[in-house]
Amino acid sequence: MLLLCTILLVGLFMLPFLPAIREVMRKDDASPLFINMEYSKDPRYFAISFRRLLLKSAGDLPEGIHNITISKSETIKITNQADVPSDSLIENVFYVKNSLKTGSKVSLQKETYCQGNAQIGESNSIKAVACDGNVDVGKDSTFLRWIDSEKDMTIAENCNLGISATCSGKLSIAVGCTFMRLYGAPIIIAENNMISPAGGESVKYRTVVDGAPTERGISSLPPHDIRNSNLIAEGSLSIGEHAVIHGHIKSHGKIVLGASAVVMGNLFAEKDIEVGPGSRVYGSIFSQGCVKLQQGVTVGDAGRIKSVIGKKGISLECGVRVYGYVATEGKGIVG
């Protein structure tokens, strides 16, 4: 009986170790966790990677239908020029060696690469487009993944821009569009409604003074106040109209920046950030909550890249201009 109990006890004690011993012997999951050693952040990564893979597989192929391997086996349609009629459906990867034009209600179900200019019609449904020329997108179109241009891009009203809309040149977006990531030099919202930003267009880029002192415990600043320091607020921070801050701002609550205020540095907040009409922020904006840029706000400056990051959402009103990158995990809304 004692022997039986001992065996039982030892058996029960060993029980949790048996799967462990098996894993030690078999090494099913012994490899190091994967780190991409080549990863380098690029807002246009999707499109650039797609172009590279497609040209490697199909760059030398003639017009027609072919089977190629990009990341998996695909059928590709290659043409020199494309004028896709309204209500058409293209199910293959689409490679246009010159310009692309689509009518209304066209559906491109796989990735498209256009080496000339692209003119996308109204109410199109497109998985992804990479274009080497300019891109014009008609109203009410939807992109499931991404849209990218090597030059300028103009987006009409009420488009869904998918995961990212990026270009090397100017990215103009009309009201009613939704997005997650934008990249352009600059990004301009509803250009026709543009109002002059505080500081004026001719303002030369000014950096924050190195070693600027830090002020803590501030919850509000009056209108027209001028501060030559970094500001750190334990709670929310409200900054009056026409105030000028020659430093960075950090708040553990919300930041509300009044109309026509100027901030030379970055804005960081644990909650929402609201930037008043006509204000100018020369640095980046980062919020763990939402970011709202009201009419005529300008972020960054020509020749430099700055970012607007709002974890839960971003709202960009008419006349907003951002030199660089805009991203949210939530919903981005224009207008």
Place this chain on the structure above:
Amino acid sequence: MEVVILILKGYLLFTIGIMVIYSIRHVIFTLNRLFSEQRIYYQDIIDTDLKTVSVLIPMHNEEKVAAHILNLLIEADYDRDKLEIIPINDFSEDGTRAILDSYAAKYPFIKPLHRNEGDRGKPAALNAAMEKASGEIIIVFDADYLPPKGLLKNIAVCFTDPEVGAVMGRVVPYNTKKNILTRLLDLERTGGYQVDQQARYNMKLLPQYGGTVGGFRRKEVMELGSFNIRSLAEDTELTYRLAVNGWKILYANRAECYEEVPEEWEVRARQIRRWSRGHNDVMFRYFFRLLKARHLSFREKFDGSLLLMIYMVPVILLLGLLDSLALFFLGEMEIFAGLFFLIFIGAYNTFGNFAPFYQIGTGCFLDGAIHRILLLPLLLFNFFFNMWHITRGFLDTALDIVSRRKAHWQKTERFGNDPKVEA
């Protein structure tokens, strides 16, 4: 005698209280990672005006690995005009000097610092290099690390926040396949970084700067007195020094870097004993300063205190075990039987140790590394191993304080002649 028994029983209850507190702490961390909203790090920020960076790599007899880390840093995507790399040849007696000089001849932004006099050890080497460095931000790597191309930007970007004093990235072992020790250490790292550090970042507590794969502001740290050359845990000390002076420490889970973990139990024992000695020294010096700090919230102070005491907990447990044995032989174990207490402490490894089962399991789950979770029961042995050597480290600290002897830096032995990731 009654007073002694009362004290012994009181201590037993104190031990249980400590275990309960740490258990709750780690349950909260784990639940936070699984179900709560996650704070994002700053890696999404793209900014052409990032600060100038000096990368410091302390090296003592590192001819086996020196070229690897330099080759990887040469490939980094950081603006070359804003980058300098300072490998610190700290009293090396092998071919390290020649390797560094050959790189310096080829790449002007690699500026080796050869040290053959003055104090030895990592803190002293870093202090000397900071005097020479010109970067606004210092990023430190140990010589056996393999930094990916985008890592420097990922680390440097957080200093666009004016309140951030230091940042810590995630360390991932590359020699996991070597033996059972490396696999268990891999699990500890997973729990420690993927869950513990990230949860502390989410909850705005006090993530820890770990001395490598991390960065800090050069001028500000120098103004605070640079590194304490007597400290064996210069990273922990910097964490608390910055925190009590109003700076925030961030954790960047996406800033991942490979490292080599010890492949021999003896080496691991020395490493953890050194960590314990250094960490406990910091605990004695910073505990009250932390509680009195003006710019820290109650939560930061409370959790910061628990973090400070983390290398004292195994000592408390070991004493608790001895306490229970004493009570058993005195026939005074109405509270707990000795065997039960042993089991209780073993079970604590499951519920409350600094890298407990569920925390590691959750980390593996989040990493998508499911099968290695099966190894968790083996950490029971690791726990008792750690408890013993951490206690030895604690005794070292106590002796350091009593005798005022000077602690000497001990480098962790390297194993790889050709560091690489074995897929």
